[in-house]
Amino acid sequence: MDALTLLATTLPVALLLALLCATLVCLAAILRAHRGDVVNVLLALPAVIAAMLRRKR
Template identity: 95%
Template structure:
């Protein structure tokens, strides 16, 4: 099997697995956090996203 073919097949699978693991970690962290902490983070999220978009070159 060619290296490029192997990379083209394994990279999307690895990225999907990484995304699923990150989602699971975030969900567990949200479920274990106190309700007030989750609410404050969710309220601050639009400001964080706006700041990241402004900083983008």
């Protein structure tokens, strides 16, 4: 098995595993947070996304 085949095989698996871990960490943080904190974060998301999009340009 050459290096390119190995990379093509392991990279999607690694990305999937990283996405799963990030999802679990976010869920654990949301479940442990106070309800008011979660609501404040969700209400602030549109402003955060808008700022990130402005910075990207």
